[in-house]
Every structure is written in C-alpha cells, then in structure tokens.
Amino acid sequence: MADGDKDVAAQALLRPGETVWRTERADRFSLIVDAADYFDVARIAMIGAKRRIMLIGWDFDARIRIGRRGPGDDGPERLADFIPWLVDRTPGLEIYLLRWDTGLVTSLFRGNTIPTLLRWKMHKRITARMDSQHPFAASHHQKLVAIDDCLAFCGGIDMTSERWDERRHSDHDPQRLDPAGKPYKPWHDATSAFDGAAAAAIGELARDRWEAACGEKLEPVEGVAPCWPEGLEPTLCDVDVGVARTYPEMPERAPIHEIEKLYVALISAAKTLIYAESQYFASHAVARALAERLRQPDCPEIVIVNPVEAQGWLEPLAMDTARARLFQALHRIDKGRKLRIYHPRTALGQPIYVHAKVTVIDDRVLRVGSSNFNNRSLRLDTECDVAIDAAHHGDDVAATIAGIRNDLLGEHLNVAPEDVARRYEETGSLIKTIEALRGNGGRTLIPYEIPDLTGVEAWLADNEVLDPEGPGQLFEGMTQKRLLRGIAHRIGWGR
DSSP states (O other): OOHHHHHHHHHTTSOBTTTBSEEEEEEEEEEEESHHHHHHHHHHHHHTOSSEEEEEESOBOTTSBOSOOOTTOOOOSBHHHHHHHHHHHSTTOEEEEEEESTTHHHHTTSTTHHHHHHHHHHSTTEEEEEEOOSOTTOOBOOOEEEETTTEEEEESOOBSTTOOOOTTOOTTOTTOBOTTSOBOOOEEOEEEEEEHHHHHHHHHHHHHHHHHHHSOOOOOOOSOOOOOOTTOOOSEEEEEEEEEEEEOOBTTBOOEEHHHHHHHHHHHHOSSEEEEEOSOBOOHHHHHHHHHHHTSTTOOEEEEEOOSSOSSSSHIIIIIHHHHHHHHHHHHHOTTOOEEEEEEEOTTSOBOEEOOOEEEETTTEEEEESOOBSHIIIIISBEEEEEEEGGGTOHHHHHHHHHHHHHHHHHHHTSOHHHHHHHHHHHSOHHHHHHHHTTSSSSEEEEOOOOOOOHHHHHHHHHTTTSOSSGGGGGSOGGGOOTTHHHHHHHOTTO
16 A cells, blocks of 8 residues: 555544544554563553653552562552552652542542552652543543653552453453452453554643642653563564543533544444454444444454453443333344354353453454443533554554454364464454354353343333433433334434
8 A cells, every 4th residue: 555545544534533543653552461560560560660650540549559569669559558569669759649539438448448549649759639520420431540751551450459460361260359348240451552652642641630629730751761571572573553532411521522532433444354352332423333334235243252241230231221211123124144242251151340441443453442432421421542554554553463363262162363363364243253162161152042031121221311412412302212212213213
C-alpha cells in the first residue's frame, strides 16, 4: 500500500476529535492479559517512578497484594503498605489516588480501610481523593495509571480484590483468594502499557480528571525517561495510539462520545472478522451497527466472548436480560449465521468471568480499554480506551494484531496460538475454528443460549432501568423507552 493510501485508510478510523481524542506515538506498547501479570508489571513500574504516580480507578482495595517481589525488591506486598513505602524510599515522589466516590461506603467496611486512609492522609506526599463529579447514577469507570508522564496503563483491570488470576485459570488455584482468604471464581481481564507521547496524553487526561474532581491543577512531569518496566516485553514498537473517551453530559462540560463513535466506525469498516471480549452485550449503538452489517451480503463474522452471567444481583437482571433481547433480535436477521457469543469455562466446567474489554477488527485494529458493550459505557460513565490501527504501519503490525487475537482464543480454548492460526487459515472462518477446537479437554468456550425471560426480567430489559444511555434518560418515561426501538426501526424486526 502506498504511503498516501495508507494514510487515508488509517484516518478513516482513528479521527482526532471524532472517534478518538488524539493519536500519539508510543515507542513501546504491550497488551497485558490477566491481572497476575499486570500486578507484577505495575509493581515494577511504580518502584521505578521518580516524581509522580497517578492512580485513577473505579475501585481500589488496599488489602490486595500488588504483585510478586522480584530480585532486589524488599517492599511490602500489600497495597496499603506498598504506597507509603514507595514515597519513603524515593525522595520527591508524589502519589495521587482518585477513585469513584459512590463505592466509598462499601469500601469503608473492608477490614483496615479506614486506618489505611488515615495513614495515607498523614503523609504529605500521598493524596487520596474521591471523585464525585459525575451525574446521578453515573460512575467513574476509567482504570488508568500514569507514571512520570512517560509510562501509562489503560485497560479494564482495577487494583481491587477478586481480580488476580493467571492465564491458565485453574479450577483450584491456592493463590486466588480474596483478602479474607476466601477463594473466588476465575477471572479474565486485560490492560495495556505504553510509553512516549501516548503515555504523556494519558498523564494529561489523568491531570484533567484530578482538576475536575479536586480543583487542583497539576503541572506536567518533564525530563523523566526512559521508564519502561524491566522484564515487560513490548508487543509493538513505534506505533500510533489513539485515545478515545466517554464523558457524560454535565452542567459545565459537554458530553464526549468518542468511544461510541469508534465502535461504530470499527464495526462498519470490518471486512472479515469482528472479535470482541466484553463484560456485557447491551449497547444500543453497538447492536444497531451490528444489525446494519448483518443485513449486508459482505457481513464479517462476529464473535463475542462474554461471561455466562453478569456479576452482582442487579446486573444479571439488567445486562443479561438486555443481552437476551438484543441477541434474539439480531439472530432473526442473521441469515448467514455470522454472529456468535461464547462463554469461557475452566477444565472442570466452572465459568470464567470475562471482565476484559478488547476488540480486534480483521488483522487491522486492536482496541483495549475500560468500556463495555453497554449503554453506560458509551454515554453515562467516564471511560478511556486506546486503539492501534495497522493501516498506519503495515503488515508487521497487522500480523501482530492477528497474533493477539489468536493468543486470546488460545487461552480460552486451551490450545497454542499457532493452532488457532493454522485452523483459521485452513477454514477461513473463526467460527469454524472455534467449533473445531472447543471441547477438546481443558479450558473451552461454550455457545450462548437465549434464556427464557420472566415477566420482571423482560420489563427491566425493555425499560433499561439499570443501563440508561445518558443522564437525561434516567428520568424518561418508562412507557416511552424500549430496548430495541432503534434496531426495530432500522431492520424492521417485529413487522
């Protein structure tokens, strides 16, 4: 592809000011799968920090073990002790921790949370705050770490309990225990690490969040480089990273819907394959975009990996019923049977919870971040995703993105990524590849089955009580809200 053609193709997807906030160069970029590796890498990165660490999250649990000690690391394992140890050992280092305020009441009853917060508050170079600058019922859902404005993490993993797991997702892992020593279910997640100007952009975004929440303006950190964590192998080098955001509408701030526009652009541009891992499948915008593609003769295959059911007691009612409604509607127009939803299970059949938010389009685009396929992520909550488009770079990056997809599927199917690649090349179909490889022992993927909905579940799905598209729709008349109104209008479902 000529350079001019390459630029046109790339610009069509990563459009600054529309589908992304901006694109910036990363010297090194790494996709990190599952929290066992992430916590290890984050620990090394924070130990290497010189001037500033910003932790922006939906939740933090000070009781967790933050990574495993490596050679020469004599620091505490628990986050509660690790944070003050960092600033005590590094003169001039400041740590800023910002979390969503609504979960505070629950977290106050976590063992030593109150003493920990008081201990952190007493240290002049540790500042921990709660972010209440959001609409009613919205959440701050970003999961960001910015270190010295030269290294950033962006993805779906919170530094909280019940997130740690290894990629093998064993049925009985003696290390997979909550802070009280109780075992929890296997957990699949993902995040990214990158440096360069792309990391500086995340640093700017984190400072912006801090100023909006706390009224304090922080200056950029300059002159600290390099700061890549030792032992972390880059997945890609010298790539342009697009940063996309969701911000809800607020009295003094216009809404930002870059992530929604990016999803729609990616789905529309897909030629052969859409592969996605998401905690939910309940988004109007995503479903409408998929519906449009399913109606077209050149529709790509669409493979979505979801958990069997959402976590909590309200989420299954809201998200799982919405998924059933959407999938049923899409299935009616999916004449070529191009759409599949799968759930990962362990060797003994235990569900693996999917918390990762990753999308791979063809062999071209990799997107990872905090946003799910639900209305809240695209309109109501704050989110941050990053994307890399191989059209900027060429065949080597495209091959790596394809390898990432095969690696993720290899984890779910308990086979080597090379086996996935070989079978996909033979069949030309990811669905046929999954069907051929699943159920051969060990971890596997099982197909989604549409459940029978009770009257209450159907009502919740139709009225979107727990997954509104934005602040205004929280108070919209229930009789006027229908989950499938946009899809029905566009595809004629129900006529």
